[in-house]
Amino acid sequence: METQPGASAHPPLSILWQDEHLVALYKPAGWLVHRTGLDAGETRFVVQTLRDQIGQHVYPVHRLDKGTCGVLVMGLHPAATRALAGAFAAHAVRKQYLALVRGWAPESAEVNHPLRPDDAPPDATAQDAHTTITRLARLDLPEPSDARHAGTRASLVLAQPTTGRRHQIRRHLKHLAHPIIGDATHGKGPLNRWWAERLGLQRLWLHAWRLQLPHPVDGRWITLDSGLRWPQATPGDGAAPWRDWQRVLALPWQND
Template structure:
Protein backbone atom coordinates (compact mmCIF):
# COMPACT_ATOMS: atom_id res chain seq x y z
CA UNK A 1 0.00 0.00 0.00
CA UNK A 2 1.30 3.44 -0.91
CA UNK A 3 2.18 5.73 1.97
CA UNK A 4 1.22 8.79 -0.07
CA UNK A 5 -1.64 10.79 1.42
CA UNK A 6 -4.57 11.86 -0.71
CA UNK A 7 -3.38 15.46 -0.74
CA UNK A 8 0.19 14.69 -1.84
CA UNK A 9 0.99 16.98 -4.81
CA UNK A 10 1.17 15.19 -8.16
CA UNK A 11 2.09 16.09 -11.73
CA UNK A 12 -0.80 17.75 -13.55
CA UNK A 13 -1.35 17.46 -17.30
CA UNK A 14 -3.71 20.21 -18.43
CA UNK A 15 -5.16 20.44 -21.92
CA UNK A 16 -5.53 24.15 -22.69
CA UNK A 17 -9.09 25.10 -23.70
CA UNK A 18 -9.69 27.64 -26.48
CA UNK A 19 -10.64 30.40 -24.05
CA UNK A 20 -7.07 30.50 -22.66
CA UNK A 21 -5.37 30.62 -26.07
CA UNK A 22 -3.00 33.58 -26.29
CA UNK A 23 -2.42 33.89 -22.53
CA UNK A 24 1.15 33.97 -21.22
CA UNK A 25 2.28 30.76 -19.53
CA UNK A 26 3.37 32.50 -16.32
CA UNK A 27 0.03 34.34 -15.96
CA UNK A 28 -1.88 31.09 -16.49
CA UNK A 29 0.19 29.39 -13.78
CA UNK A 30 -0.31 32.28 -11.33
CA UNK A 31 -4.07 31.83 -11.70
CA UNK A 32 -3.88 28.04 -11.51
CA UNK A 33 -1.46 27.89 -8.57
CA UNK A 34 -2.90 30.49 -6.21
CA UNK A 35 -0.85 30.64 -3.04
CA UNK A 36 2.38 29.50 -4.71
CA UNK A 37 5.04 32.26 -4.60
CA UNK A 38 5.82 33.79 -7.98
CA UNK A 39 9.51 33.10 -7.40
CA UNK A 40 8.68 29.37 -7.21
CA UNK A 41 6.68 29.52 -10.45
CA UNK A 42 9.53 31.23 -12.30
CA UNK A 43 12.01 28.72 -10.86
CA UNK A 44 9.84 25.87 -12.21
CA UNK A 45 9.86 27.50 -15.65
CA UNK A 46 13.63 28.12 -15.70
CA UNK A 47 14.44 24.57 -14.61
CA UNK A 48 12.23 22.98 -17.27
CA UNK A 49 9.76 21.44 -14.80
CA UNK A 50 6.92 23.10 -16.73
CA UNK A 51 6.55 21.77 -20.26
CA UNK A 52 4.21 22.24 -23.22
CA UNK A 53 3.70 19.29 -25.54
CA UNK A 54 6.81 17.72 -24.01
CA UNK A 55 9.13 20.69 -24.63
CA UNK A 56 10.61 23.34 -22.38
CA UNK A 57 8.84 26.68 -22.30
CA UNK A 58 9.61 30.31 -21.44
CA UNK A 59 7.55 32.44 -19.05
CA UNK A 60 6.46 34.82 -21.82
CA UNK A 61 5.40 32.04 -24.24
CA UNK A 62 1.76 32.11 -25.33
CA UNK A 63 -0.58 29.17 -24.85
CA UNK A 64 -2.36 27.65 -27.85
CA UNK A 65 -5.71 25.88 -28.04
CA UNK A 66 -5.19 22.18 -27.29
CA UNK A 67 -1.67 22.50 -25.84
CA UNK A 68 -0.78 19.85 -23.24
CA UNK A 69 0.72 21.68 -20.27
CA UNK A 70 2.73 19.74 -17.68
CA UNK A 71 2.70 21.28 -14.20
CA UNK A 72 5.09 19.65 -11.69
CA UNK A 73 4.06 18.58 -8.19
CA UNK A 74 3.70 21.71 -6.08
CA UNK A 75 1.90 22.23 -2.81
CA UNK A 76 -0.50 25.17 -2.87
CA UNK A 77 -0.31 27.04 0.43
CA UNK A 78 -3.54 27.17 2.35
CA UNK A 79 -4.70 30.67 3.20
CA UNK A 80 -6.60 30.15 6.39
CA UNK A 81 -6.94 33.78 7.26
CA UNK A 82 -7.18 36.25 4.41
CA UNK A 83 -7.82 39.85 5.31
CA UNK A 84 -10.78 41.30 3.45
CA UNK A 85 -11.12 44.89 2.29
CA UNK A 86 -13.23 47.04 4.57
CA UNK A 87 -16.63 48.29 3.48
CA UNK A 88 -15.21 51.82 3.44
CA UNK A 89 -12.39 50.81 1.07
CA UNK A 90 -14.81 48.93 -1.18
CA UNK A 91 -17.06 51.98 -1.37
CA UNK A 92 -14.02 54.13 -2.16
CA UNK A 93 -13.11 51.85 -5.06
CA UNK A 94 -16.71 51.72 -6.27
CA UNK A 95 -16.77 55.52 -6.37
CA UNK A 96 -13.57 55.53 -8.46
CA UNK A 97 -14.90 53.42 -11.34
CA UNK A 98 -14.81 55.68 -14.41
CA UNK A 99 -16.15 53.19 -16.97
CA UNK A 100 -17.88 49.81 -16.82
CA UNK A 101 -19.84 47.53 -19.11
CA UNK A 102 -20.18 43.76 -19.62
CA UNK A 103 -16.67 43.41 -21.06
CA UNK A 104 -14.43 45.63 -18.97
CA UNK A 105 -14.06 47.97 -16.04
CA UNK A 106 -11.78 51.01 -15.70
CA UNK A 107 -10.78 52.21 -12.26
CA UNK A 108 -9.03 55.38 -11.09
CA UNK A 109 -6.64 53.51 -8.77
CA UNK A 110 -5.63 55.29 -5.57
CA UNK A 111 -1.96 55.74 -4.72
CA UNK A 112 -0.56 53.40 -2.06
CA UNK A 113 -2.69 50.40 -3.07
CA UNK A 114 -1.06 47.54 -5.01
CA UNK A 115 -2.92 46.09 -7.97
CA UNK A 116 -2.84 42.61 -6.40
CA UNK A 117 -1.97 40.97 -3.09
CA UNK A 118 1.31 39.24 -2.29
CA UNK A 119 4.71 40.09 -0.82
CA UNK A 120 3.21 40.70 2.60
CA UNK A 121 0.08 42.44 1.29
CA UNK A 122 -3.19 40.63 2.03
CA UNK A 123 -5.15 42.08 -0.85
CA UNK A 124 -4.87 44.54 -3.69
CA UNK A 125 -7.20 46.21 -6.16
CA UNK A 126 -8.17 43.01 -7.98
CA UNK A 127 -9.00 41.10 -4.77
CA UNK A 128 -11.02 44.06 -3.48
CA UNK A 129 -12.95 44.29 -6.76
CA UNK A 130 -13.75 40.58 -6.67
CA UNK A 131 -15.10 41.05 -3.16
CA UNK A 132 -17.03 44.10 -4.32
CA UNK A 133 -18.46 42.20 -7.31
CA UNK A 134 -19.16 38.68 -5.97
CA UNK A 135 -21.51 38.00 -8.89
CA UNK A 136 -18.74 38.58 -11.45
CA UNK A 137 -17.51 35.21 -12.72
CA UNK A 138 -14.35 36.70 -14.22
CA UNK A 139 -12.25 39.71 -13.18
CA UNK A 140 -8.61 39.92 -14.27
CA UNK A 141 -6.06 42.73 -14.51
CA UNK A 142 -5.27 43.77 -18.08
CA UNK A 143 -2.09 45.63 -17.10
CA UNK A 144 -0.43 46.96 -13.94
CA UNK A 145 0.37 50.22 -12.22
CA UNK A 146 3.04 50.58 -9.56
CA UNK A 147 1.71 50.63 -6.01
CA UNK A 148 2.40 54.36 -5.51
CA UNK A 149 1.11 55.42 -8.94
CA UNK A 150 -2.51 56.55 -9.16
CA UNK A 151 -4.77 56.65 -12.18
CA UNK A 152 -6.45 54.59 -14.88
CA UNK A 153 -6.31 50.80 -14.52
CA UNK A 154 -8.10 48.34 -16.83
CA UNK A 155 -9.80 45.17 -15.61
CA UNK A 156 -11.35 42.62 -17.98
CA UNK A 157 -14.70 41.03 -17.14
CA UNK A 158 -14.55 38.35 -19.84
CA UNK A 159 -11.78 36.02 -20.96
CA UNK A 160 -12.40 37.01 -24.59
CA UNK A 161 -12.07 40.71 -23.69
CA UNK A 162 -8.83 40.06 -21.78
CA UNK A 163 -7.37 38.32 -24.82
CA UNK A 164 -8.16 41.28 -27.11
CA UNK A 165 -6.95 43.87 -24.61
CA UNK A 166 -3.67 41.98 -24.04
CA UNK A 167 -3.15 41.98 -27.80
CA UNK A 168 -3.71 45.76 -27.97
CA UNK A 169 -1.16 46.34 -25.20
CA UNK A 170 1.30 43.86 -26.71
CA UNK A 171 1.13 45.62 -30.10
CA UNK A 172 1.51 49.09 -28.49
CA UNK A 173 -1.94 50.12 -29.76
CA UNK A 174 -2.90 51.78 -26.48
CA UNK A 175 -2.23 55.47 -25.90
CA UNK A 176 -1.36 56.26 -22.28
CA UNK A 177 -0.51 59.66 -20.85
CA UNK A 178 0.81 60.31 -17.36
CA UNK A 179 1.35 63.48 -15.36
CA UNK A 180 4.61 63.58 -13.41
CA UNK A 181 6.46 66.19 -11.39
CA UNK A 182 10.18 66.06 -12.08
CA UNK A 183 12.90 67.29 -9.75
CA UNK A 184 14.58 70.49 -10.91
CA UNK A 185 13.84 72.92 -13.71
CA UNK A 186 13.90 70.94 -16.99
CA UNK A 187 15.09 73.23 -19.74
CA UNK A 188 13.50 71.45 -22.71
CA UNK A 189 9.90 71.60 -23.90
CA UNK A 190 9.67 68.22 -25.65
CA UNK A 191 11.90 65.18 -25.86
CA UNK A 192 11.73 61.54 -26.92
CA UNK A 193 13.82 59.41 -24.59
CA UNK A 194 14.93 56.33 -26.54
CA UNK A 195 16.86 54.23 -24.03
CA UNK A 196 16.64 50.40 -23.76
CA UNK A 197 15.77 49.04 -20.33
CA UNK A 198 17.03 45.93 -18.56
CA UNK A 199 15.63 44.34 -15.42
CA UNK A 200 18.16 43.35 -12.80
CA UNK A 201 18.30 42.74 -9.06
CA UNK A 202 20.06 45.10 -6.69
CA UNK A 203 22.34 43.81 -3.94
CA UNK A 204 19.56 44.13 -1.38
CA UNK A 205 17.32 41.87 -3.44
CA UNK A 206 15.10 44.76 -4.59
CA UNK A 207 13.95 44.56 -8.20
CA UNK A 208 15.46 47.38 -10.23
CA UNK A 209 15.41 48.47 -13.86
CA UNK A 210 18.29 50.27 -15.54
CA UNK A 211 19.18 51.78 -18.90
CA UNK A 212 21.38 49.26 -20.72
CA UNK A 213 22.40 48.46 -24.28
CA UNK A 214 21.51 44.85 -23.48
CA UNK A 215 17.97 45.83 -22.49
CA UNK A 216 14.69 45.81 -24.40
CA UNK A 217 13.75 48.82 -26.58
CA UNK A 218 11.93 51.53 -24.60
CA UNK A 219 10.69 54.95 -25.67
CA UNK A 220 8.94 57.72 -23.73
CA UNK A 221 7.84 61.16 -24.92
CA UNK A 222 8.16 63.93 -22.33
CA UNK A 223 6.26 67.19 -22.89
CA UNK A 224 6.70 70.05 -20.43
CA UNK A 225 3.45 71.44 -19.01
CA UNK A 226 4.60 73.89 -16.31
CA UNK A 227 7.98 75.11 -15.15
CA UNK A 228 8.62 75.98 -11.50
CA UNK A 229 11.76 77.17 -9.71
CA UNK A 230 12.84 73.70 -8.60
CA UNK A 231 10.37 71.33 -10.29
CA UNK A 232 8.81 70.66 -13.70
CA UNK A 233 5.34 69.28 -14.44
CA UNK A 234 5.44 67.05 -17.53
CA UNK A 235 3.13 64.84 -19.51
CA UNK A 236 4.81 61.48 -20.16
CA UNK A 237 3.62 59.31 -23.04
CA UNK A 238 5.19 55.84 -23.07
CA UNK A 239 5.46 54.32 -26.55
CA UNK A 240 6.47 50.93 -25.13
CA UNK A 241 5.34 49.39 -21.86
CA UNK A 242 8.40 48.33 -19.87
CA UNK A 243 8.46 47.94 -16.09
CA UNK A 244 9.11 51.29 -14.31
CA UNK A 245 9.71 52.84 -17.75
CA UNK A 246 8.66 56.44 -17.05
CA UNK A 247 10.43 56.48 -13.68
CA UNK A 248 13.73 55.18 -15.07
CA UNK A 249 13.61 57.40 -18.17
CA UNK A 250 12.94 60.47 -16.00
CA UNK A 251 15.95 59.60 -13.82
CA UNK A 252 17.97 59.06 -17.02
CA UNK A 253 17.15 62.66 -17.97
CA UNK A 254 18.72 63.78 -14.71
CA UNK A 255 15.29 64.86 -13.44
CA UNK A 256 13.77 61.92 -11.49
CA UNK A 257 10.14 61.96 -10.43
CA UNK A 258 9.68 63.62 -7.06
CA UNK A 259 8.75 61.10 -4.38
CA UNK A 260 10.37 58.17 -6.22
CA UNK A 261 12.15 56.29 -3.44
CA UNK A 262 13.70 53.75 -5.82
CA UNK A 263 15.08 55.85 -8.67
CA UNK A 264 14.87 59.35 -7.20
CA UNK A 265 17.06 61.64 -5.14
CA UNK A 266 16.76 61.04 -1.39
CA UNK A 267 17.54 64.61 -0.31
CA UNK A 268 15.14 66.07 -2.88
CA UNK A 269 12.38 63.72 -1.76
CA UNK A 270 12.94 64.68 1.87
CA UNK A 271 12.80 68.39 1.01
CA UNK A 272 9.51 68.01 -0.86
CA UNK A 273 8.04 65.85 1.93
CA UNK A 274 8.70 68.72 4.32
CA UNK A 275 6.76 70.94 1.90
CA UNK A 276 3.79 68.57 1.95
CA UNK A 277 4.27 66.09 -0.92
CA UNK A 278 3.99 62.70 0.77
CA UNK A 279 3.82 60.40 -2.28
CA UNK A 280 5.19 59.64 -5.73
CA UNK A 281 3.99 62.35 -8.13
CA UNK A 282 2.98 60.06 -10.99
CA UNK A 283 -0.61 59.77 -12.22
CA UNK A 284 -2.05 57.81 -15.18
CA UNK A 285 -4.32 60.58 -16.44
CA UNK A 286 -5.46 59.59 -19.94
CA UNK A 287 -6.06 56.38 -21.85
CA UNK A 288 -7.16 55.87 -25.45
CA UNK A 289 -8.03 52.30 -26.44
CA UNK A 290 -10.38 50.41 -28.75
CA UNK A 291 -13.24 48.67 -26.96
CA UNK A 292 -12.47 44.91 -26.99
CA UNK A 293 -15.95 44.00 -28.31
CA UNK A 294 -17.28 46.92 -30.36
CA UNK A 295 -13.94 48.32 -31.50
CA UNK A 296 -15.19 51.84 -30.73
CA UNK A 297 -12.43 54.17 -29.52
CA UNK A 298 -12.65 54.94 -25.81
CA UNK A 299 -11.03 58.15 -24.52
CA UNK A 300 -10.83 57.89 -20.74
CA UNK A 301 -9.65 60.51 -18.26
CA UNK A 302 -8.82 60.50 -14.53
CA UNK A 303 -8.41 63.96 -12.97
CA UNK A 304 -5.30 64.65 -10.95
CA UNK A 305 -5.61 63.41 -7.37
CA UNK A 306 -6.66 66.17 -4.89
CA UNK A 307 -3.39 65.99 -2.92
CA UNK A 308 -1.33 66.36 -6.11
CA UNK A 309 -3.49 69.19 -7.42
CA UNK A 310 -3.23 70.98 -4.06
CA UNK A 311 0.56 70.68 -4.15
CA UNK A 312 0.68 72.21 -7.64
CA UNK A 313 -1.44 75.10 -6.40
CA UNK A 314 1.10 75.58 -3.61
CA UNK A 315 3.96 75.67 -6.13
CA UNK A 316 2.11 78.23 -8.24
CA UNK A 317 1.67 80.50 -5.24
Protein backbone atom coordinates (compact mmCIF):
# COMPACT_ATOMS: atom_id res chain seq x y z
CA MET A 1 0.00 0.00 0.00
CA GLU A 2 1.40 3.39 -1.00
CA THR A 3 1.99 6.11 1.57
CA GLN A 4 -0.25 9.12 0.98
CA PRO A 5 1.46 12.46 0.36
CA GLY A 6 2.21 14.19 3.66
CA ALA A 7 1.62 11.05 5.73
CA SER A 8 4.32 9.61 7.97
CA ALA A 9 5.93 6.37 6.82
CA HIS A 10 6.59 5.47 10.47
CA PRO A 11 4.25 4.29 13.23
CA PRO A 12 2.90 7.03 15.52
CA LEU A 13 4.98 8.08 18.48
CA SER A 14 3.75 7.13 21.95
CA ILE A 15 2.46 10.20 23.84
CA LEU A 16 3.11 10.08 27.60
CA TRP A 17 1.66 13.48 28.58
CA GLN A 18 0.01 16.34 26.73
CA ASP A 19 -1.70 19.57 27.67
CA GLU A 20 -1.91 22.91 25.88
CA HIS A 21 1.64 23.86 26.94
CA LEU A 22 3.86 20.79 26.60
CA VAL A 23 3.97 17.27 25.26
CA ALA A 24 6.09 14.37 26.48
CA LEU A 25 6.64 11.36 24.25
CA TYR A 26 8.59 8.14 24.10
CA LYS A 27 11.52 8.61 21.73
CA PRO A 28 12.43 5.27 20.12
CA ALA A 29 16.07 4.25 19.85
CA GLY A 30 17.52 5.09 16.46
CA TRP A 31 15.46 8.27 15.95
CA LEU A 32 16.97 11.74 15.72
CA VAL A 33 15.24 14.60 17.52
CA HIS A 34 15.45 16.76 14.40
CA ARG A 35 17.11 16.84 11.01
CA THR A 36 20.86 17.30 10.88
CA GLY A 37 23.44 17.27 8.14
CA LEU A 38 25.63 15.04 10.29
CA ASP A 39 23.30 12.07 9.64
CA ALA A 40 21.99 12.80 6.17
CA GLY A 41 20.81 9.23 5.55
CA GLU A 42 18.39 9.12 8.51
CA THR A 43 14.66 9.42 7.81
CA ARG A 44 13.19 9.21 11.34
CA PHE A 45 12.86 12.58 13.05
CA VAL A 46 10.84 13.22 16.20
CA VAL A 47 10.04 16.88 15.56
CA GLN A 48 8.59 16.37 12.09
CA THR A 49 6.75 13.15 12.97
CA LEU A 50 5.23 14.56 16.17
CA ARG A 51 4.21 17.80 14.43
CA ASP A 52 2.33 15.85 11.78
CA GLN A 53 0.88 13.46 14.37
CA ILE A 54 -0.67 16.08 16.68
CA GLY A 55 -1.25 18.72 14.01
CA GLN A 56 0.71 21.60 15.53
CA HIS A 57 4.22 22.95 15.82
CA VAL A 58 6.45 21.47 18.53
CA TYR A 59 9.62 22.98 19.98
CA PRO A 60 12.52 20.91 21.37
CA VAL A 61 13.79 21.92 24.81
CA HIS A 62 16.39 19.18 25.38
CA ARG A 63 17.96 16.30 23.48
CA LEU A 64 18.41 12.58 23.62
CA ASP A 65 21.13 10.87 21.62
CA LYS A 66 20.03 8.98 18.54
CA GLY A 67 20.68 5.65 20.27
CA THR A 68 18.88 6.57 23.52
CA CYS A 69 15.20 5.79 24.01
CA GLY A 70 12.73 7.15 26.54
CA VAL A 71 11.11 10.34 27.79
CA LEU A 72 11.51 13.44 25.61
CA VAL A 73 9.76 16.77 26.30
CA MET A 74 8.72 19.43 23.79
CA GLY A 75 7.07 22.80 24.20
CA LEU A 76 3.87 23.60 22.33
CA HIS A 77 4.27 27.38 22.18
CA PRO A 78 7.24 29.76 22.53
CA ALA A 79 6.55 30.91 26.10
CA ALA A 80 6.31 27.34 27.44
CA THR A 81 9.40 26.39 25.45
CA ARG A 82 11.41 29.21 27.02
CA ALA A 83 10.29 28.22 30.53
CA LEU A 84 11.11 24.53 29.96
CA ALA A 85 14.47 25.31 28.37
CA GLY A 86 15.25 27.59 31.30
CA ALA A 87 14.53 24.79 33.78
CA PHE A 88 16.91 22.48 31.95
CA ALA A 89 19.59 25.20 31.74
CA ALA A 90 19.26 25.91 35.48
CA HIS A 91 19.58 22.17 36.31
CA ALA A 92 16.09 22.30 37.83
CA VAL A 93 15.06 19.07 36.11
CA ARG A 94 15.59 15.74 37.86
CA LYS A 95 16.59 13.03 35.39
CA GLN A 96 16.77 9.27 35.84
CA TYR A 97 18.20 6.89 33.27
CA LEU A 98 18.57 3.11 33.19
CA ALA A 99 21.64 1.58 31.59
CA LEU A 100 22.96 -1.92 30.96
CA VAL A 101 26.71 -1.78 31.55
CA ARG A 102 29.74 -4.03 31.38
CA GLY A 103 30.87 -5.80 34.53
CA TRP A 104 29.73 -5.30 38.10
CA ALA A 105 29.48 -1.59 38.69
CA PRO A 106 29.99 -0.22 42.23
CA GLU A 107 26.91 -0.16 44.45
CA SER A 108 27.02 3.62 44.26
CA ALA A 109 29.34 6.25 42.85
CA GLU A 110 29.45 10.02 42.59
CA VAL A 111 31.21 10.90 39.34
CA ASN A 112 32.62 14.42 39.30
CA HIS A 113 34.58 14.28 36.08
CA PRO A 114 34.77 17.45 33.93
CA LEU A 115 34.11 16.97 30.23
CA ARG A 116 35.13 18.89 27.14
CA PRO A 117 32.58 19.14 24.33
CA ASP A 118 33.15 16.36 21.79
CA ASP A 119 34.01 18.81 19.04
CA ALA A 120 36.18 21.10 21.19
CA PRO A 121 39.94 21.42 20.60
CA PRO A 122 42.19 19.43 22.97
CA ASP A 123 43.22 22.58 24.86
CA ALA A 124 39.62 23.69 25.53
CA THR A 125 38.57 24.05 29.15
CA ALA A 126 36.61 21.08 30.45
CA GLN A 127 33.16 21.81 31.88
CA ASP A 128 31.96 20.60 35.28
CA ALA A 129 29.96 17.38 35.00
CA HIS A 130 28.35 15.33 37.77
CA THR A 131 26.42 12.05 37.69
CA THR A 132 25.19 9.83 40.53
CA ILE A 133 25.38 6.12 39.70
CA THR A 134 23.45 3.46 41.65
CA ARG A 135 23.65 -0.23 40.87
CA LEU A 136 20.18 -1.79 40.85
CA ALA A 137 21.09 -5.39 40.02
CA ARG A 138 23.95 -7.67 38.96
CA LEU A 139 24.15 -10.36 36.33
CA ASP A 140 26.56 -13.29 36.07
CA LEU A 141 25.92 -15.39 32.98
CA PRO A 142 27.69 -18.74 32.51
CA GLU A 143 28.34 -18.05 28.81
CA PRO A 144 31.67 -16.34 28.12
CA SER A 145 31.72 -13.30 25.87
CA ASP A 146 35.53 -13.37 26.01
CA ALA A 147 37.66 -16.51 25.96
CA ARG A 148 39.72 -15.14 28.86
CA HIS A 149 36.75 -15.38 31.23
CA ALA A 150 34.45 -18.21 32.29
CA GLY A 151 31.31 -16.07 32.09
CA THR A 152 29.91 -12.63 31.39
CA ARG A 153 29.06 -10.04 34.00
CA ALA A 154 26.84 -6.99 33.64
CA SER A 155 24.98 -4.50 35.80
CA LEU A 156 21.73 -2.62 35.58
CA VAL A 157 22.39 0.90 36.86
CA LEU A 158 20.41 4.01 37.62
CA ALA A 159 22.18 7.14 36.37
CA GLN A 160 21.12 10.56 37.63
CA PRO A 161 22.96 13.43 35.95
CA THR A 162 22.77 16.84 37.60
CA THR A 163 24.51 18.59 34.70
CA GLY A 164 23.68 18.22 31.04
CA ARG A 165 26.89 17.72 29.09
CA ARG A 166 26.74 15.97 25.73
CA HIS A 167 27.08 12.18 26.10
CA GLN A 168 27.63 12.76 29.82
CA ILE A 169 26.25 9.44 31.10
CA ARG A 170 28.04 7.45 28.42
CA ARG A 171 31.35 9.18 29.13
CA HIS A 172 31.02 8.98 32.91
CA LEU A 173 30.27 5.24 32.82
CA LYS A 174 33.27 4.79 30.56
CA HIS A 175 35.29 6.76 33.14
CA LEU A 176 34.20 4.18 35.74
CA ALA A 177 35.35 1.38 33.36
CA HIS A 178 31.73 0.20 33.02
CA PRO A 179 30.72 1.39 29.55
CA ILE A 180 27.15 1.01 28.36
CA ILE A 181 26.51 -2.11 26.32
CA GLY A 182 26.04 -1.15 22.68
CA ASP A 183 28.07 2.07 22.96
CA ALA A 184 30.12 1.96 19.76
CA THR A 185 32.20 4.99 20.78
CA HIS A 186 33.07 4.21 24.41
CA GLY A 187 32.59 0.43 24.61
CA LYS A 188 34.18 -2.67 23.11
CA GLY A 189 33.05 -3.94 19.71
CA PRO A 190 33.31 -7.70 20.40
CA LEU A 191 31.32 -7.41 23.64
CA ASN A 192 28.70 -5.22 21.98
CA ARG A 193 28.31 -7.77 19.18
CA TRP A 194 28.00 -10.63 21.71
CA TRP A 195 25.18 -8.83 23.50
CA ALA A 196 23.50 -7.89 20.22
CA GLU A 197 23.41 -11.57 19.27
CA ARG A 198 22.08 -12.59 22.68
CA LEU A 199 19.38 -9.90 22.84
CA GLY A 200 18.54 -10.03 19.14
CA LEU A 201 19.11 -6.32 18.69
CA GLN A 202 22.08 -4.03 18.18
CA ARG A 203 21.53 -0.74 19.97
CA LEU A 204 22.71 1.49 22.81
CA TRP A 205 21.18 0.19 26.05
CA LEU A 206 20.45 3.57 27.64
CA HIS A 207 16.88 4.47 28.60
CA ALA A 208 15.59 7.90 29.67
CA TRP A 209 13.31 6.55 32.36
CA ARG A 210 11.90 9.48 34.28
CA LEU A 211 11.90 13.29 34.33
CA GLN A 212 10.63 15.53 37.11
CA LEU A 213 10.28 19.20 36.24
CA PRO A 214 8.31 22.34 37.05
CA HIS A 215 5.31 22.91 34.80
CA PRO A 216 6.10 25.85 32.51
CA VAL A 217 2.93 27.78 33.43
CA ASP A 218 2.04 27.18 37.09
CA GLY A 219 5.35 25.77 38.36
CA ARG A 220 3.87 22.63 39.91
CA TRP A 221 6.17 19.62 39.84
CA ILE A 222 5.17 16.97 37.36
CA THR A 223 6.65 13.51 36.85
CA LEU A 224 6.98 12.14 33.34
CA ASP A 225 7.96 8.49 33.08
CA SER A 226 8.31 6.03 30.24
CA GLY A 227 6.02 3.36 31.71
CA LEU A 228 8.84 0.84 32.13
CA ARG A 229 8.77 -0.73 35.59
CA TRP A 230 11.68 -2.17 37.53
CA PRO A 231 11.72 -4.66 39.14
CA GLN A 232 8.01 -5.25 38.39
CA ALA A 233 8.40 -5.25 34.62
CA THR A 234 5.21 -5.89 32.66
CA PRO A 235 5.89 -9.05 30.64
CA GLY A 236 4.65 -9.83 27.18
CA ASP A 237 3.32 -6.41 26.18
CA GLY A 238 4.36 -6.40 22.55
CA ALA A 239 2.79 -2.98 21.97
CA ALA A 240 4.76 -1.19 24.71
CA PRO A 241 7.22 1.37 23.30
CA TRP A 242 9.86 0.00 25.68
CA ARG A 243 9.38 -3.64 24.62
CA ASP A 244 13.07 -3.89 23.63
CA TRP A 245 13.97 -3.34 27.27
CA GLN A 246 11.82 -6.32 28.33
CA ARG A 247 14.58 -8.53 26.91
CA VAL A 248 17.06 -6.92 29.28
CA LEU A 249 14.81 -6.98 32.36
CA ALA A 250 13.94 -10.64 31.70
CA LEU A 251 17.57 -11.69 32.24
CA PRO A 252 18.35 -13.59 35.50
CA TRP A 253 19.25 -10.56 37.61
CA GLN A 254 20.44 -10.65 41.20
CA ASN A 255 18.68 -7.69 42.79
CA ASP A 256 20.79 -5.47 45.03
